[in-house]
Amino acid sequence: MNRLILASGSPRRKELLQNVFIPFEVSVSHIEEHISDLLPPSQIVEQLAHQKANAVYEQHRDCVVLGADTVVTLDENILGKPKNKEDVRQMLLMLSGRKHLVYTGVAIISREKTCLFHGKTEVTFYDLTDEEIHAYISSGEPYDKAGGYGIQGLGAVLVQEIHGDYFNVVGLPLARTVRELKKFGITLST
Structure with missing residues (x-):
């Protein structure tokens, strides 16, 4: 069986792969991200995922490498x-009572081929009170998350509804990723 390397330090991506019994190792990509702001978000996340995966692939050419990147758009x-408490507050105020889109790009690279795709999920927030925003900021949860919230944690109480793949919002469109990994010889090991 081919070895899988996850080119991400995200604990959420790691947990998602562990939950579906895919064996993998982690090698974090420390690239400086370069992307054109003129591209649509779907292409931006695919290109960022590809940059991350490719940087790790250069060090592990005998493996299959999986990279991912998530952005929130409004x-x-x-x-x-x-970047800081005020940044979180501004993001949550902008998202309050509104729909936004979450894109996660995925890149899978091996010696034989490369696969790029993305997931898109629509998320609607409740109207948030100042107290709810303050409490969420005080939890410390929003600081390492695109858009300033994590749907899999305390941020779940901010979300009124979603349309699309929940796991895409967490950071990896899991079902599609598993299906694509099968094409690279990576399968579940239950």
Whole structure:
């Protein structure tokens, strides 16, 4: 069986792969991300995932490498990871009572081939009170997450509804990823 390397330090991506019994190792990519702001979000996440996966593949050419990148968009603007408390507050105020899109790009690279794809999920937030925003910021959860929230944690109480793949919002469109990995000889090991 081929060895799988996850080119991500994300604990959420790691947990998702563990939950479906896919054996893998982790090698974090430390690249400086370069991408054109002129591209649509779907292409941005695919290109970022490819850059991360390719950097790790260069060190592990005998393996299959999986890279991923997630962004949150509101009105065509990308909301990255917040830099500080005020950044989180502004993001949550913008998302309050509104629909936004979450894109996760995936790149799978082996010696034989490369596969790029993305997932897109629509998320709607409840109208958030100042107290709810303050409590969420105080939890410390939003700081390492695109858009300033994590749907799999306390951030779940901010979300009114989603349309699309829940796991895409967590950070990896899991079912599609598993199906694509099968094409690379990576299968579940239950």
